[in-house]
Amino acid sequence: MTITTNDSQVAVPSDTVTVIIDGVAVAVPKGTLVIRAAELLGIEIPRFCDHPLLDPVAACRACLIEVEGMPKPQPACAQTVSDGMVIRTQQSSEMARLAQEGVMEFLLLNHPLDCPVCDKGGECPLQNQAMSVGRPESRFTEDKRTFPKPINVSAQILLDRERCVSCARCTRFAEQIAGDPMLELLERGAQQQVGTAEDQPFDSYFSGNTIQICPVGALTSAAYRFRSRPFDLVSVPTTCEHCASGCSLRTDYRREVVTRRLAWDSPEVNEEWNCDKGRFAFVYQTEGRIEYPLIRENGELRVASWPEAIDVAARGLAEASSHAVLVGGRSTVEDAYAYARFARAALRTDDIDFRARALSDEEHAFLASLVAGSPVSVSYEKLESAPIVLLVSFEPEDESPIVFLRLRKAARAGTRVVSVGAVRSKGSEKVAAEMVWCAPGDEAAALASLPADILAALAHSGAVIMVGERAALSAGALSAVAALADRTGAALAWVPRRAGERGALDAGAIAGLLPGGRPLSDAQARAEVSELWGVDSLPHPGASGDALLARLGTVEAAVVGGVELADYPQDVRAALERVGFIVSLENHHSAVTELASVVLPVAVVTEKAGTFLDWEGRPRPFTRVLRDALTMPDAQVLGMIADAMDRPVGPSDVNVLRAELGTLGPWRGARLEAPRVPVGPRRDGLVLASWRQLLDSGVLQEGEPHLAATARPTVVMVSDATARRLGLTETATLHGPAGIVTLPVEIADVAESVVWVPMNSPGCHIYRDLGARPGDIIRVTAGGAL
Amino acid sequence: MPELPQAVRGFGVTFTTMFKKVVTEQYPEQKDKYPPKPRFHGRHQLNRWPDGLEKCVGCELCAWACPADAIYVQGADNTDSERFSPGERYGRVYQINYLRCIFCGLCIEACPTRALTMTNEFELADANRADLIYEKQDLLAPLLPGMAPPPHPMVPGTTEQDYYANKITGAVPEQFTVEKSESEGESS
Ligand code: SF4
Ligand code: SF4
Ligand code: SF4
Ligand code: SF4
Ligand code: FES
Numbered sequence: 001m002t003i004t005t006n007d008s009q010v011a012v013p014s015d016t017v018t019v020i021i022d023g024v025a026v027a028v029p030k031g032t033l034v035i036r037a038a039e040l041l042g043i044e045i046p047r048f049c050d051h052p053l054l055d056p057v058a059a060c061r062a063c064l065i066e067v068e069g070m071p072k073p074q075p076a077c078a079q080t081v082s083d084g085m086v087i088r089t090q091q092s093s094e095m096a097r098l099a100q101e102g103v104m105e106f107l108l109l110n111h112p113l114d115c116p117v118c119d120k121g122g123e124c125p126l127q128n129q130a131m132s133v134g135r136p137e138s139r140f141t142e143d144k145r146t147f148p149k150p151i152n153v154s155a156q157i158l159l160d161r162e163r164c165v166s167c168a169r170c171t172r173f174a175e176q177i178a179g180d181p182m183l184e185l186l187e188r189g190a191q192q193q194v195g196t197a198e199d200q201p202f203d204s205y206f207s208g209n210t211i212q213i214c215p216v217g218a219l220t221s222a223a224y225r226f227r228s229r230p231f232d233l234v235s236v237p238t239t240c241e242h243c244a245s246g247c248s249l250r251t252d253y254r255r256e257v258v259t260r261r262l263a264w265d266s267p268e269v270n271e272e273w274n275c276d277k278g279r280f281a282f283v284y285q286t287e288g289r290i291e292y293p294l295i296r297e298n299g300e301l302r303v304a305s306w307p308e309a310i311d312v313a314a315r316g317l318a319e320a321s322s323h324a325v326l327v328g329g330r331s332t333v334e335d336a337y338a339y340a341r342f343a344r345a346a347l348r349t350d351d352i353d354f355r356a357r358a359l360s361d362e363e364h365a366f367l368a369s370l371v372a373g374s375p376v377s378v379s380y381e382k383l384e385s386a387p388i389v390l391l392v393s394f395e396p397e398d399e400s401p402i403v404f405l406r407l408r409k410a411a412r413a414g415t416r417v418v419s420v421g422a423v424r425s426k427g428s429e430k431v432a433a434e435m436v437w438c439a440p441g442d443e444a445a446a447l448a449s450l451p452a453d454i455l456a457a458l459a460h461s462g463a464v465i466m467v468g469e470r471a472a473l474s475a476g477a478l479s480a481v482a483a484l485a486d487r488t489g490a491a492l493a494w495v496p497r498r499a500g501e502r503g504a505l506d507a508g509a510i511a512g513l514l515p516g517g518r519p520l521s522d523a524q525a526r527a528e529v530s531e532l533w534g535v536d537s538l539p540h541p542g543a544s545g546d547a548l549l550a551r552l553g554t555v556e557a558a559v560v561g562g563v564e565l566a567d568y569p570q571d572v573r574a575a576l577e578r579v580g581f582i583v584s585l586e587n588h589h590s591a592v593t594e595l596a597s598v599v600l601p602v603a604v605v606t607e608k609a610g611t612f613l614d615w616e617g618r619p620r621p622f623t624r625v626l627r628d629a630l631t632m633p634d635a636q637v638l639g640m641i642a643d644a645m646d647r648p649v650g651p652s653d654v655n656v657l658r659a660e661l662g663t664l665g666p667w668r669g670a671r672l673e674a675p676r677v678p679v680g681p682r683r684d685g686l687v688l689a690s691w692r693q694l695l696d697s698g699v700l701q702e703g704e705p706h707l708a709a710t711a712r713p714t715v716v717m718v719s720d721a722t723a724r725r726l727g728l729t730e731t732a733t734l735h736g737p738a739g740i741v742t743l744p745v746e747i748a749d750v751a752e753s754v755v756w757v758p759m760n761s762p763g764c765h766i767y768r769d770l771g772a773r774p775g776d777i778i779r780v781t782a783g784g785a786l
Numbered sequence: 787m788p789e790l791p792q793a794v795r796g797f798g799v800t801f802t803t804m805f806k807k808v809v810t811e812q813y814p815e816q817k818d819k820y821p822p823k824p825r826f827h828g829r830h831q832l833n834r835w836p837d838g839l840e841k842c843v844g845c846e847l848c849a850w851a852c853p854a855d856a857i858y859v860q861g862a863d864n865t866d867s868e869r870f871s872p873g874e875r876y877g878r879v880y881q882i883n884y885l886r887c888i889f890c891g892l893c894i895e896a897c898p899t900r901a902l903t904m905t906n907e908f909e910l911a912d913a914n915r916a917d918l919i920y921e922k923q924d925l926l927a928p929l930l931p932g933m934a935p936p937p938h939p940m941v942p943g944t945t946e947q948d949y950y951a952n953k954i955t956g957a958v959p960e961q962f963t964v965e966k967s968e969s970e971g972e973s974s
Contacts, residue, residue, distance in 0.1 A: 116898055117845055149874070149946075226844070226861055226875050 050077035120217030155709030179430035180204035245402035246614025283703030314644030320557030328562030329498030332610030336504035338635030350542030354504035365675035373517020394468030397427025424749035441775035444476030511544035731783035738771025838933030841901035844877035851896035
């Protein structure tokens with residue numbers, strides 16, 4: 001657990017007080033809780049409700065201690081220290097020992113003691129503390145209170161009420177941290193229990209954390225319940241692959257299969273929390289994997305041996321005279337670097353891009369000038385102390401959940417959050433965001449005419465501007481953001497959605513940029529990299545983004561790694577169909593493997609070591625979890641192809657790749673120009689707004705029905721006025737070039753003449769179903785029956 | 787008394803034994819004549835409730851207790867359409883490796899539902915290793931008259947607790963009418 005002592009306070013002697021705990025004096029900052037002060041001395045006071053990241057409630061009374069001068073035992077978790085206080089814990093005070101014993105006996109009165117069948121057994125604070133400070137025997141002979149076995153507080157979270165010790169950790173988490181106060185303590189006395197309102201399940205994006213902090217086995221997940229016991233598991237600290245928040249996780253596996261994932265303690269990033277996607281979405285790692293290399297023969301894929309498949313891939317690539325490389329945004333830094341190196345050194349092309357989503361050339365210029373290879377400038381810690389955070393085209397709760405949690409923490413402490421966008425979403429409400437209303441596409445104009453008070457606030461030191469990847473869809477938005485940061489001096493952070501995007505950018509997996517943000521057009525940068533790679537020359541700057549996708553139709557061969565074609569707004573499939581030879585590095589069958597000539601199965605995150613760069617630019621390295629897996633990471637497969645092509649690119653071991661990146665380091669020379677795209681024209685009509693919800697139809701969330709059942713419903717959000725103007729009541733039908741979508745209507749706080757739908761949720765995939773992008777003008781009619 | 791030669795003295799033992807009660811058991815010809823003692827630790831059995839549902843809940847405590855690491859259990863969820871035991875879980879895979887088992891009976895003591903007991907069956911020999919890993923269908927108690935083969939629902943109107951309180955006396959007609967799937971766990 002984190003000890004939230006404020007270091008700067010420790011340094012100032014006037015703010016510290018000295019207390020004596022069990023005869024030992026300790027100096028701690030004023031306002032420190034007795035339980036924290038005791039921890040500093042290594043004295044463990046039992047506790048259930050106390051949690052360093054939650055406000056104290058003193059609900060369980062397990063932590064009673066004796067304070068000299070006070071007639072009754074005091075709860076150590078709620079008692080703050082004062083100078084000269086003399087405290088005696090169970091170690092030295094009979095009063096404290098008896099008090100704790102009594103509380104423990106009370107807590108166990110109604111506890112079922114079904115440890116042998118309880119998932120928490122073996123890692124249970126109640127078990128442990130009952131052994132360390134409880135009475136050896138119970139004097140209770142009456143019948144215990146029972147409840148019917150588990151109730152669903154959500155589709156994923158199950159509650160065994162008789163195990164609950166009413167510590168209110170879960171309810172406080174829901175209210176204070178997640179901002180989803182659907183869990184409540186109901187009833188009184190022996191009947192006290194945790195519950196939800198009947199029609200409002202605990203569908204929070206962060207619900208899984210309550211399982212982890214519940215000090216007993218009262219909360220379990222449908223995914224893990226009865227699957228294994230803590231002592232069966234091998235635990236490995238890892239990093240989450242689902243978004244750019246960069247959470248530290250603990251992955252537990254058994255018999256070479258991952259059984260659960262937990263949030264791991266990382267005070268500088270995710271504190272002790274994570275989101276449900278990171279916690280529960282890992283079934284894809286085992287189910288439906290491609291097991292063997294496949295090669296296409298007479299139009300059909302057939303299983304081949306590795307040497308044969310590598311041979312075919314190498315020959316096909318060597319024979320082609322033009323190449324393109326698409327790297328999905330999920331690769332590790334090392335793998336992305338391997339793609340970048342393979343493209344330039346083996347294929348001798350610069351036509352490479354990691355952005356498998358809506359993108360723009362403006363974004364390329366923005367990333368090259370301001371983001372690639374730059375050190376951490378905005379950190380989580382900085383967010384927490386920022387006077388103002390301006391969000392542009394960014395919906396933290398859906399697109400980077402831990403950023404949302406930090407913003408919420410900051411907002412509760414007084415940070416002003418301003419969101420430039422079209423929807424005052426549930427997430428915005430939870431961080432008390434002020435809105436600067438603008439339809440998607442008009443962000444640049446809105447930023448150019450920000451209210452004076454926001455501009456003034458942005459000029460204060462510590463102010464932060466966060467821009468999401470969706471800004472690429474809005475002409476001029478990124479230019480305006482760069483200009484605004486420049487003008488006000490506010491720190492700027494670009495927050496992509498996928499875990500691998502920032503790393504791929506810094507690894508040079510994008511045309512025109514070499515590792516560390518080196519411009520390919522710079523002679524010195526070229527020299528540094530070609531020397532390291534041992535090549536005579538590097539290719540000329542190639543095509544990225546739209547130009548690359550346009551060029552796809554004309555290249556002879558392509559290497560595609562981990563790309564979901566449906567994530568592009570363009571019809572990339574049609575272009576790929578014209579490519580003669582496609583090598584696909586994948587772990588599941590996809591639209592790309594359908595077209596590929598060679599499919600090479602690669603390792604998933606649990607089967608390799610690697611690093612993700614989170615949105616801050618902070619490296620989040622992780623080790624391999626499953627040591628017996630026989631799969632190879634992308635880097636190794638690319639290395640084998642390069643060897644077979646007789647154009648070796650150097651070793652592919654993850655440590656060597658890390659070392660190479662370390663040798664290069666970030667670029668210190670001149671950078672490319674920031675983009676200066678003018679504000680786009682104003683458009684008339686109904687504008688489509690959209691983003692990807694955290695839980696949606698993403699391929700990595702497959703196979704986890706309980707998680708999917710906690711996702712938000714797929715609805716159309718419009719403002720009351722717009723709904724009335726369009727005559728929308730129950731349902732609405734959106735008409736796009738590619739088709740129509742009919743969904744239920746939800747009246748929400750949405751800008752005038754804007755309709756919002758989720759980008760990729762069940763029943764609404766805007767690129768595929770509508771053929772429209774956010775910012776497009778769309779026709780909406782009152783829909784019929786669903 | 788003069789000493790008899792060693793050889794003759796040796797035959798003396800043989801000679802007197804000829805008049806003693808025979809203790810040799812004729813196995814296998816007369817094996818029924820000498821049954822093992824009632825508490826002899828023999829092959830395991832996975833028991834059933836009187837209506838045929840399985841007692842095992844797939845908790846793996848037996849596997850944990852086993853000092854020889856002979857047991858492998860994999861639990862799964864009972865569903866409304868496919869129920870093998872009362873309550874939430876049942877043992878989907880259940881294996882005991884008799885090449886490892888030392889017949890200590892610790893697994894029996896660990897089992898919280900009395901699902902696992904030991905029979906007196908001791909003829910556990912085979913000519914190959916694979917067949918000595920007994921699967922669930924080899925260990926399940928036979929269906930007695932009045933038992934319906936799972937999967938089938940619990941006796942209507944009863945709860946899991948009623949089973950543990952021994953309130954179930956046998957299967958009711960509704961439990962027989964359920965469509966049977968070709969799943970494992972059927973006794974043959
Ligand atoms: S369910 Fe767990 S966390 Fe919630 S009040 Fe009960 S014991 Fe505490
Ligand atoms: S917030 Fe992002 S990194 Fe953290 S667990 Fe969720 S998906 Fe993973
Ligand atoms: S009898 Fe002993 S050795 Fe055999 S399975 Fe049971 S616990 Fe293991
Ligand atoms: S036999 Fe008994 S101990 Fe073993 S899994 Fe089944 S119920 Fe648990
Ligand atoms: S830990 Fe102090 S009252 Fe619960």
